Amino acid sequence: MAATLVTGVAAVFAGVALWRRVVAPGLTRARTGVTLWSLATTLTAAGVLGFAPLWLLDGCLNGFGGALFPVASVLVRVAEGVTAGVCAGVVCVPWVAELAWRRRTEPSAQRGGLAWAVRWAPPVAVAAVLALAAGTLAPGPAVAPVGAQAQAAGRDRNELLPLSVLRRDGQAPVIGDSAGRQVLLRGVNVNQLIDYGQPDPAKATVWPLEDSDYARMERYGFDVQRLALSWSALEPKRGVFDEAYLARVRTAVDQAADHGIHTVLDIHQDTFSKYVGAAPGTRCRANASPEFGNDGAPKWATLTDGAKACGFLGRDLAPNVQQAFTNLYNDTDGIGAEFARTWGRLAKTFADDPAVAGYDLLNEPGPGDAPGVTSSILLGRLYQQAITSIRAAESKVAGGFHHLVFFEPSILWSGLGFDTTPPVGFADDPQLVFSPHLYSESITMDQGLGVTLTSIEQGYATAERTARAYGAPLWSGEWGWFGEPGDFRSRFERFLERQNTEMLGSAIWVWKKACGDPQNDPEATTSGGGVVLYTCPDGKPLPSPAFETTALSQAYPRSAPGHLSSLRSSLTERDLRLTGSGEGTLDVWVPGQGRPEAKGSGLTGIRLAERPGGWRLTAHTSGRYTLHVA
Structure with a gap:
């Protein structure tokens, strides 16, 4: 919030100074009318002056990062400044038109007021822009009453306690449970309830979702699934919710809970909806290609205003996709309000369920037609x-x-490794979790150019700094897809090692990918990109890479009393070391068949219970504690 205020004030004062000292005096002496471009240029320059110092200050305090990240960072800051300047310039159009007309029609004796107006119109216009922003960013919903979360304390479902954001003096906020323990949430995305478009009628787009899936996830030690849902399946007709589909969602939540797995409910989308596909015979300009609709909104909420279905630099930048997002953000025909109502219906269904970790509001939202x-x-x-x-x-x-409530930046973060995000203070809800998708050195666009704008480590650092600005925990809702280069394993392990160092959780994309998934190469011989692999098109099981299975199954604390201060876990063998401080029950996942050896300090009552694929270690902690498991 402080940084936002600093940049806003800096931009306003820079604009006022530029206008009053440089531009306005010249315009009042000029014989031609005031032009919109002079005003827009001034305010654009003011925007750049307002945001560039913030980038320099941030770099000096937090480091400029590795690779080419300083270039990427300054581009984002300048883009924000340019956007602010242009928007302010557009607001000034009525002033400019009026002043230009008066200068041509009024006698020179009456132009004294004109000179005053020329000098002060921009500050007034900038104030109007800030007021508009303040109205747009009106305070969010009221903070949860203390009793609302207290009602959940002590309730559990198969040892799954209600989750919330834990805040302690002098410490960053973390995800925690109603017993006051830090919870990392490590698991996998499940796409088997998505309502995909079907490019090949002979190939199913998803695999059936069954209890056996969750039994297998349990063997990995996963404690969370990010369950992707489709608005098009939830509300196929406006105002009518599909109870059969909701029952399928309920079944998936229940089956996961039976295996000790929380659920994050995610309203998913790719290319806005499956109804944005190009009509047969669509012709696109050079470097663009006809779009195929993937998944997301129902047909009645897909308002493209006739924009072309031609993808450019990726499926998500097609004009019709961006127009559909713009209409959603603008609440055209009330579709934004209906989207919110859909979330209310989901929340009503799971309002009292501790197995539901929370709600991921919208997967990788598009930037719309005015990014920034x-x-x-x-x-x-x-x-x-x-x-x-x-x-x-x-x-x-x-x-x-x-x-x-998990909230994401736009799809550009997944494609670039950074992007502008909703302003700090967009909602004052205390249960917010910042949830970007960390695909650096994976599917980011820079990799196609053979360069790295944001490394895996820099992607983490950027996300952590943004989360700190929000005063929210960080949890990556998607990662993975490192392709098939020779350093796949290196990148995979670097991601997990950084995750341990920062004591964070995440969900890898994806559990099972079907051969008919529109994001799968139609010529592929395997359903690549999933944890569980199959041949295509016949669907015969394939073994997952051994190093990947071992790394994903690594030992980690499912819940730790108080505050974790360090975490190291081997990706190749059973070797976990952690330290923390607090009083309560420590709960640790340990993979492997042989009985683990555990030792430490500040622990009493160590117990080991054998579970599918490994062991659950529990112990009571009091004050500072350490644990080593081998």
């Missing part, structure tokens, strides 16, 4: 609407409590 505004300010407003609907629904259910 649509993908930050207006996206924040949409999120605020959804949160308001969720909290209202939870409060009406007996035993309901406020779940975590």
Whole structure:
């Protein structure tokens, strides 16, 4: 918030100074009328002056990072400044037109007021822009009453306690449970309930979702699934929710809970919806190609205004996709409000369920037709609407409590490793979790050019700094897809090692990928990209890479009393070392068949219980504690 205020004030004062001292005096002496371009240029320069110092200050305090990240960072800051300047310039159009007309028609004796107006119109216009922003970013829903979360304390479901954001003086906020323990949440994405478009009628787009999937996840030691849902399946007709589909979601949550796995409910989208595909015979300009619709919104909410279905630099930048997102953000025909209502319906269904970790509001939202505004300010407003609907629904259910709310930046973060985000303060809900997708050195666009704008480590650092700005925990909802280069294993392990160093959780993409998934290469001989692999098109099981299975199954604390201060876990063998401080029950996943050897300090009552694929170690902690498991 402080940084936002500093940049805003800097931009305003820079604009006022430029206008009053340089531009306005020249314009009042000029014989031609005031032009929009002089005003827009001034304000654009002011925007750059306002944001560039923030980047320099941030770099000096936090380091400029590795690879080419300083270049990427300054581009984002300048882009924000340019956007602010241009927007302010557009707001000034009525002033400019009026002043230009008067200068041509009024006698010179009456132009004294004109000179005054020329000098002060920009500051007034900038103030109007800030006021508009303040209105757009109105305070979010009320903070959860203390009793709302207290009602959840002590409730559990197969040892799964309700989750919330834990805040302690002098420490960064973390995800925790109602017993006051830090919870990392490590698991996998499940896409088997997504309503995909079907490029090949002979190939299924998803695998059936069964209890055996969760039994297998349990053997990995996973304690969370990010369950992808489709708005098109939830509300195929406006105002009518599909109860059969909701029952399938309920079954998936229940089956996961039976195997000790929390669920993050994710309203998923790729290319906005499956209804944005190009009509047969569509012709696109050079470097663009006809788009195929993937998944997301129902047909009635897919408003493209006739924009072309031609993908450029990726499927998500097609004009019709961006127009559809813009209409969602602008609440055209009330579709933004209906999206929020859909979240309210989901929240009502799971309001009292401790097995549901929380709600991921919208997967990789598109930047719309004005990136920087649509993908930050207006996206924040949409999120605020959804949160308001969720909290209202939870409060009406007996035993309901406020779940975590996971929010994402736009798809550009996944494609670049950085992007503008909803402004700090877009909602004042205390249960927010910042959840970018960390695909650096994986599917980011720089890799196609043979360069690295953001390394894996820099991607983490950027996400952590952004989370700190929000005062929220960090949890990566997607990662993986390192392809098939020779250093696949190196990148995979670097990601997990950094995750341990920072004591974070995440969900790898994806559990099972079907051969008919629109994101799968139609010529591929395997369903690549999944944890569980199959041949294509016949669907015969394939073994997963041994190093990947071992690394994903590594030992880690499912929940740790108080505060974790260090975590090291081998990706190749059973070797876990952790330290922390707090009082309560430590719960640790340990892979492997042989009985583990555990030792440490500050621990009493160490117990080992054999589970599918490994062991669950529990112990009571009091004050500072250490644990070594081999």
